Amino acid sequence: MRSERPRPPPRWERPSPFTKVAATLGLLFLHAPVWVIALYAFTTEDRTYRFPPPGLTLHWFEVAFARSDIWAAMRLSLLVAAVATLAAIVLGTLAAFALARRSFRGKESITLLFVLPIALPGILTGLALLAGIRTLGLEPGFWTIVAGHATFCLVIVYNNVIARLRRIPPSWVEASSDLGARGHQTFAYVLLPQIASALLAGGMLAFALSFDEIIVTLFTAGHERTLPIWFYNELFRPRERPVTNVVAVIVILVTLAPILAAYWLTKPEAEVSSG
Amino acid sequence: MAARVFSLQGRSSFYFALLLVPPLLWLGIVYLGSLFTLLLQSFYAIDEFTARVVPRLTLATYRVLLTQPAHLDIIARTVVMAIAVTAVSAVIAFPVALYMARYAGPKLKALFYVGILLPMWTSYLVKVYAWRLILAKQGIASWGFEQLGLMGALDRTLAVPVVGGPSLASSYLGMFVVFVYMWLPFMILPLAAALERVPGSLLQASADLGATRPQTFRHVVLPLALPGLAAGSIFTFSLTLGDYIIPTVVGAPGYFIGMMVYQQQGTAGNLPLAAAFSVVPIVLIGLYLALARRLGAFDAL
Amino acid sequence: MTAAIELHEASRAFGNVVALERVSLAVAPGEFFALLGPSGSGKTTSLRLIAGFDQPDSGRVLLDGEDVTEAPPFARNVNTVFQDYALFPHMSVAENVAYGLKVRGVGSREREARARDMLELVRLGDLGSRRPSQLSGGQRQRVALARALINQPKVLLLDEPLGALDLKLREEMQAELKGLQKRLGITFVFVTHDQGEALSMADRIAVFSQGRIEQLDTPRALYNRPRTAFVASFVGSANVVHADAARELTGHPRAFAIRPELVEIVAPGTPVRDGSIRCEGVVLDVLYHGASSRCRVRLDDGTTLAVAQPEAASAAAGLVAGAHVRLAWRPDAAVPLQD
Numbered sequence: 001m002r003s004e005r006p007r008p009p010p011r012w013e014r015p016s017p018f019t020k021v022a023a024t025l026g027l028l029f030l031h032a033p034v035w036v037i038a039l040y041a042f043t044t045e046d047r048t049y050r051f052p053p054p055g056l057t058l059h060w061f062e063v064a065f066a067r068s069d070i071w072a073a074m075r076l077s078l079l080v081a082a083v084a085t086l087a088a089i090v091l092g093t094l095a096a097f098a099l100a101r102r103s104f105r106g107k108e109s110i111t112l113l114f115v116l117p118i119a120l121p122g123i124l125t126g127l128a129l130l131a132g133i134r135t136l137g138l139e140p141g142f143w144t145i146v147a148g149h150a151t152f153c154l155v156i157v158y159n160n161v162i163a164r165l166r167r168i169p170p171s172w173v174e175a176s177s178d179l180g181a182r183g184h185q186t187f188a189y190v191l192l193p194q195i196a197s198a199l200l201a202g203g204m205l206a207f208a209l210s211f212d213e214i215i216v217t218l219f220t221a222g223h224e225r226t227l228p229i230w231f232y233n234e235l236f237r238p239r240e241r242p243v244t245n246v247v248a249v250i251v252i253l254v255t256l257a258p259i260l261a262a263y264w265l266t267k268p269e270a271e272v273s274s275g
Numbered sequence: 276m277a278a279r280v281f282s283l284q285g286r287s288s289f290y291f292a293l294l295l296v297p298p299l300l301w302l303g304i305v306y307l308g309s310l311f312t313l314l315l316q317s318f319y320a321i322d323e324f325t326a327r328v329v330p331r332l333t334l335a336t337y338r339v340l341l342t343q344p345a346h347l348d349i350i351a352r353t354v355v356m357a358i359a360v361t362a363v364s365a366v367i368a369f370p371v372a373l374y375m376a377r378y379a380g381p382k383l384k385a386l387f388y389v390g391i392l393l394p395m396w397t398s399y400l401v402k403v404y405a406w407r408l409i410l411a412k413q414g415i416a417s418w419g420f421e422q423l424g425l426m427g428a429l430d431r432t433l434a435v436p437v438v439g440g441p442s443l444a445s446s447y448l449g450m451f452v453v454f455v456y457m458w459l460p461f462m463i464l465p466l467a468a469a470l471e472r473v474p475g476s477l478l479q480a481s482a483d484l485g486a487t488r489p490q491t492f493r494h495v496v497l498p499l500a501l502p503g504l505a506a507g508s509i510f511t512f513s514l515t516l517g518d519y520i521i522p523t524v525v526g527a528p529g530y531f532i533g534m535m536v537y538q539q540q541g542t543a544g545n546l547p548l549a550a551a552f553s554v555v556p557i558v559l560i561g562l563y564l565a566l567a568r569r570l571g572a573f574d575a576l
Numbered sequence: 577m578t579a580a581i582e583l584h585e586a587s588r589a590f591g592n593v594v595a596l597e598r599v600s601l602a603v604a605p606g607e608f609f610a611l612l613g614p615s616g617s618g619k620t621t622s623l624r625l626i627a628g629f630d631q632p633d634s635g636r637v638l639l640d641g642e643d644v645t646e647a648p649p650f651a652r653n654v655n656t657v658f659q660d661y662a663l664f665p666h667m668s669v670a671e672n673v674a675y676g677l678k679v680r681g682v683g684s685r686e687r688e689a690r691a692r693d694m695l696e697l698v699r700l701g702d703l704g705s706r707r708p709s710q711l712s713g714g715q716r717q718r719v720a721l722a723r724a725l726i727n728q729p730k731v732l733l734l735d736e737p738l739g740a741l742d743l744k745l746r747e748e749m750q751a752e753l754k755g756l757q758k759r760l761g762i763t764f765v766f767v768t769h770d771q772g773e774a775l776s777m778a779d780r781i782a783v784f785s786q787g788r789i790e791q792l793d794t795p796r797a798l799y800n801r802p803r804t805a806f807v808a809s810f811v812g813s814a815n816v817v818h819a820d821a822a823r824e825l826t827g828h829p830r831a832f833a834i835r836p837e838l839v840e841i842v843a844p845g846t847p848v849r850d851g852s853i854r855c856e857g858v859v860l861d862v863l864y865h866g867a868s869s870r871c872r873v874r875l876d877d878g879t880t881l882a883v884a885q886p887e888a889a890s891a892a893a894g895l896v897a898g899a900h901v902r903l904a905w906r907p908d909a910a911v912p913l914q915d
Contacts, residue, residue, distance in 0.1 A: 015378040016488065022370035027387065029367075030394040030459060033405035036415060040408055049411035051418040091298040098295035110295075113302050120557070121517020123533050124313070125306075127540060127553050131316050132309030134546075151306050154298065171662035174629050177649040178656045179676035180727060183290075189679070193666045212398045214520060218537070231400050235407070235524055248401040259396040263389065 034252065041245035049241075060242040070247060073230040080142070080226060081210040084149035088206045091150070092157030093199060100165035115159075117152040125151065126219035133220065140222030148220040149213060153206035160202030160266075164195050201265040204258035212255050227251060317550035328546055336547040340555075346535075350555055353532040356447070357515035357559075360454040361462075361508045367455065368462035368507065373496070375463075376470035377478075395460035403524050406453045410443035410525065417443070440527050450526030457521065458514050462507035469503025470496070505567045512563055516556040532556060578641040580605040580731055580763040581626055586635030588621050595621040597787040598635065603765060603780075605730075608757050610774040611767045613784030614810070619767045620735060622784070626765065627733050628652050640730060650679075655724035659736040661716045663708035669719050670695065670704035676727040694722040697756075714745045725760070732757075734766035738773060750777055771811045775799065783807050805913050808833035813882070815839070816913070821879040825853055831913045836870060836884035838909040841895070842902040852904040857881070859899045871895055873903060 015023075041060060043053035064070055095114060099107065117125055129148050133140055168191070176186040214228040221229055231251070234244045320333045340346050375387035394402070409415045420429045433439040433446060440446030473496065481491040519533030530538075532555055539549035579602035588596040596618040603609045611619035624630040625637050628649035637645045644652055655676070663672050671678075674691040682690075695701050698718035708716055717737065724732055737753070738746045754777055757764045768774050774781045775795040782792045783806075791798060791807045802808035805816045814833040823829040848854050857875040870884050883903065885895070895901075 015374055019370045019374050019378070022367075023374035023387075026367055026371035026459070026463075027390050029456065030391060033402055033409060033456065034394055034397055036409055037401055037405045048413055049408045050413045051415040091301055094294045095298035098291060098298075102291060110299065113307070114298075117302070117306060119513075121513055121533075123517045123519055123536055124310070124553050124557065127536060127549060128306075128309035128313040130540065131313040131546065131550065132305070135312050147305060151302070154301065158298075169660060169662065171658045171660055172664060174627075174649065175656065175658055175662035175664075175723075176675070176679075178627060178629075178654075179679060179723065180650045181675075181679040182650060185679045189675070190664055208396060212400070214400050215518075219540075228398070228400050231404070232520070235400075235404060244404070248398070248404060251398045251401055255396060255398055256393065259392065260389075263392060 037245055037248045037252070041242060041249045043242055043245075046240060046242055060240075060246045063240065064243045064246040064250075067243065069225075069230065070227075070243075073225050073227040074250075076142070076224060077211050077227040080145050080149060081207045083146050084153050084210045085203050085207045087146070087150040088153035088157045089199065089203050092154045092202065092206075093161050093195075095154070095158050096161035096165055100162055101170065115155060118155045122152075122215035126216040129216065130219040140220055141224055144220040144222065145217055145224060145226065148216045149210040152213075152216070153210055156206045156209060157199070157202035160198045160205070161195055164198035165191075168194055197265045201262035204262040204265075208255040208258045208262075212251065313550050313553065316546050317554055319547045321545060321547055326544065336551045339548065340551045346552075349530045349532060349535055352529055353516055354559065356451065356454065356531070357512050359451060360458065360515045361511045363451075363455050364459050364462040364511045365466075365504060365508060368459060368466050369500075372463050372466035372470055372500075372503075376467040377473075377475075391460050391463055395464075399457070400520070402457060403453065403521055406449075406456065407444055407525055410449045410452070412442045412444070414444070444525055445527060447527050447529075450522060453521055453525050454515055454518075458511040461510035461514065465506035465510070466500060466503040469500050469506075473499045509560070509564065509567070513556065513560050516559055577604065579603060579638070580607070580640060581609075581765065582636075582638040582641075583622060583625065584636040584638065586622070586625055586632040586637065588625065588630065588632050594787050596625075596632070599787070599789055600635075601782055601789060601792060603731075603763060605763055606761055607763055608754070608777060608779045609763070609765045610778035610781040611765065611784060612769070612771060612774040612781050612811075614769055617784035618787040619769075619782075619784045621787075623656075623733055623735055623765065623767050626731075627654055627656050653727075653729050654731045654733060655727055655729040656733040656735065657717075657720045657724050657737050659739060661708075661720040661740075663716060663719055663723075665708055667708075668704065669700070669706050669708060669711070672708065672719060673704075673723045673726055675723060680727070690726060691722075694726050695719075697725070698722045713740055713742075714749065717741065717749065721756075729762065731763040731765060734764065736767055736769070738768075738770075746773070753777065775811070781811075783811065785810075801911055802833055803914055805831060805833070808911065808913060814911075815881045817879060817881075817910075821875075821877060824877050825855055826907075826910070832910040833913055834881075834905060834910045836882040837868075838905055839881060839883045840904050841883060841885060841889070842904050844902075848902070848904045849906070852906055853910070854902065854904040856900065856902050859895055859897050859901055861897050862895050869895065873901060875903075 039053065040049070042056040042058065044055035044057045044059075045053055099111060099114070125148065129144070129151075130140070133144055138144065172190055172194075173186055176190045181189065212228060213226075214232055217226055217229060218232070225233075227247070228251075231244065231247060234247075316328070317336055318332045318334070320329045320331045320335060321327070322329050371387075371391075375384055375391075379387055411417075417426075417429070420426050429443075432448065433441070433443070438446060438448045438451075440449070443449040443452075477495055477499075478491055481495045486494065517533055519531065519537045522531040522534050523537075532552055536549045536552045539545045539552060543549075581601075581603040583599055583601050585598045585600055586596055587594075587598050595616075599618065599622060601622075611622055613619045621630065625632055626639075628644065628647055628651075631646060635645075636643055639652060639654060663669075664675070667675070670688065670691045673694050674687040677687045677690060692701070692704065695704055698721050700715060700718050700722070703711065703715065708719065711719065717740075721737075734753075738749050741749060750773065753764070766777070775798075778795060780792065780794055781798055783790045783798065785806050791803050793801075798807060798811050802811060802814065805818075808814040808816050812835065814835050816833050817825065817831060819829045819831045822832055826832075842848055842854075855875050857873040860872040860874055860880065862869055862871040866887070868884050868886050870882060872880050872882055874880050881903065
């Protein structure tokens with residue numbers, strides 16, 4: 001570490017004023033709508049979206065907390081996200097370990113298969129699953145929602161874990177085995193500590209993704225109502241609009257907490273690789 | 276040495292199979308199986324009297340898809356929107372990506388990343404909903420225009436035949452803004468990643484050889500950013516093609532591919548037509564990828 | 577006496593690339609043995625076969641007379657110091673060193689005590705609680721050494737052990753490794769591409785080229801009596817004179833090698849010793865090396881010879897590019913080579 005402040009770079013290496021202003025505006029553009037929702041959760045006006053709100057109140061939080069349909073939808077979404085994430089962690093980690101180093105015929109097609117669910121538009125995944133469910137004569141419900149979510153959550157976990165596994169030098173595994181460790185010991189003492197944070201981060205992203213998912217879920221949910229489906233239906237219903245805003249704020253908080261945690265968990269690597 | 280094999284994990288095919296089989300079964304059967312069923316459905320016939328799906332292979336559905344002007348309108352409308360969204364996203368994303376990748380210090384860069392990741396991961400529905408509030412007749416957008424004394428300009432814009440409408444929330448213009456907003460992070464991140472990989476020495480070399488800043492941008496930065504631009508545009512293009520929530524919640528009454536898919540499988544009960552419609556984005560994305568490759572978008576990789 | 581290590585006709589190919597072709601060698605107990613060669617010559621593949629990280633396509637690997645060809649690394653009484661040291665970043669230095677005991681089920685108190693002893697042995701006694709990332713390159717190397725020695729292996733394998741160190745540290749470690757090996761009395765096998773390192777440390781050296789052993793000999797024999805053109809030029813960079821040029825110079829059409837320091841520049845007017853091979857040529861360039869100077873001389877038939885002159889001699893001769901010189905060497909300085 002140098003103790004003195006580095007000289008500012010020469011003028012031609014600094015951003016042009018245009019770049020600076022445009023970058024700032026771009027960032028603001030991304031954030032403003034989120035704050036609008038937060039503001040509208042406190043408005044006293046419940047029929048139109050008038051701005052600025054005529055007054056502020058906490059009344060709608062009270063109303064929202066008293067609504068059993070919101071609680072039911074919330075419970076279902078949390079449960080779906082938990083089960084789907086668990087399945088994704090198991091399946092995604094297995095796949096990452098299998099595909100991290102070994103090269104074999106057909107590996108490229110298998111690797112492609114493991115990114116397809118997030119590469120293709122969600123509507124295709126949703127409709128395909130629905131077609132599959134109908135063909136098998138299954139009744140859409142909790143487990144079909146979970147199956148759909150697990151499919152793309154698996155990809156998230158897989159990507160996170162395999163990225164980390166590929167950064168582990170083969171010599172670490174060899175050194176462990178060389179010093180007398182059996183396969184399970186190498187896994188427990190060397191590999192697991194190395195991938196733990198990636199696994200956790202992948203799981204949290206998967207959880208957030210599942211909790212918020214609507215595009216696939218609308219196809220696979222049948223009569224079940226997850227929180228996003230509740231929210232979606234509410235958009236076309238004009239009563240008690242601020243309650244919708246309150247739920248929006250809650251959804252933001254529930255999804256952003258794991259996202260932020262995942263970001264901090266994977267941050268040191270990001271700094272090393274970019275520095 | 277070149278020939279380092281990961282033999283400790285790989286030697287035993289048994290363990291390898293044990294690892295790979297469960298996830299492979301899941302994706303192979305649940306996911307690929309479903310996709311295959313979907314594709315098959317698009318070739319199934321509809322019984323004209325009972326309106327039920329009959330498992331008899333036919334190209335009739337694709338004929339209906341490609342000959343009815345209303346359907347072609349839907350496809351054209353969706354493609355034009357996807358192209359416009361992609362182009363404008365790229366223009367807005369470039370300065371943001373350039374600034375965070377090239378000029379921001381470590382602290383500021385982390386701030387930028389969080390600043391982009393947070394809205395990106397904020398609930399999709401909530402964001403769409405927020406825009407409905409913003410664009411509504413008495414919403415913030417109108418209020419803002421009024422404060423700036425630009426109400427006349429807004430009214431005149433909304434009076435333009437195709438893009439306009441009764442309010443921003445029920446116009447193609449409003450829908451376009453929402454699309455750009457929703458997919459912008461997907462353009463910024465790959466672009467920033469590509470720009471980050473450009474060594475600073477290249478810019479210095481260009482300046483050293485006498486290039487002005489616009490010249491360096493045109494001849495050095497832009498070509499090297501092309502793979503990132505291509506990756507980002509695949510996201511914005513494909514996401515716009517497949518979306519059905521945004522056109523349902525915000526915008527003019529005209530149909531988009533995604534809405535058509537959702538409606539056909541649901542209320543209309545015509546799964547074959549829905550399936551055929553859902554194949555369209557795949558074909559279009561394939562064409563787009565081929566075009567991007569042809570134009571050399573991936574050459575710098 | 578049973579060999580500590582024996583490779584018997586070992587072959588290994590990766591796809592179309594043949595890394596090792598029917599290589600046989602035997603290392604005696606207590607020997608300091610070097611596998612020397614350029615990258616891709618098969619030396620690292622041989623080491624990996626001995627360690628058990630890889631298995632030969634055909635041929636056998638024996639440790640102490642026992643066939644271990646298919647045995648996994650953890651079942652071999654052999655330990656390795658890796659080129660990148662392969663220290664586990666999430667463990668402290670002491671935990672790294674004790675790892676081999678931990679996976680064998682040794683209790684934590686004994687582990688700590690023995691790890692401390694090993695760290696003492698490599699003179700890192702007080703750094704046990706640090707993380708590997710807090711150590712210098714030379715210190716990491718010592719930790720890797722201590723970790724590999726804690727299981728008291730019969731054979732220690734070292735993969736380019738000094739490659740990542742700077743010159744001064746490398747020379748220090750050479751002496752230290754040599755001393756350590758003497759003290760412990762175990763077999764050391766190390767891989768290197770640096771011929772100087774191999775010559776100064778090893779009891780015997782196997783020179784690899786293109787998946788085969790070119791010559792297996794003591795350092796002196798390799799240097800003085802190289803058998804092939806490859807060994808002659810790779811070990812100590814001798815001049816290799818091919819058959820046609822050799823006939824011109826000596827009358828015999830047999831290729832030979834001659835060390836640059838054994839070629840004499842004969843000052844004008846000085847008689848040449850009887851029986852010497854002599855020739856004339858033009859100095860192409862002169863490179864000053866401090867204790868000596870090295871020049872390249874083109875002979876009349878087009879052959880180029882490197883000539884090393886002690887500092888005093890070259891100053892006296894006033895060597896400059898373009899000068900015409902007479903060269904001479906004694907016939908026994910030239911080593912005949914196999915074709």
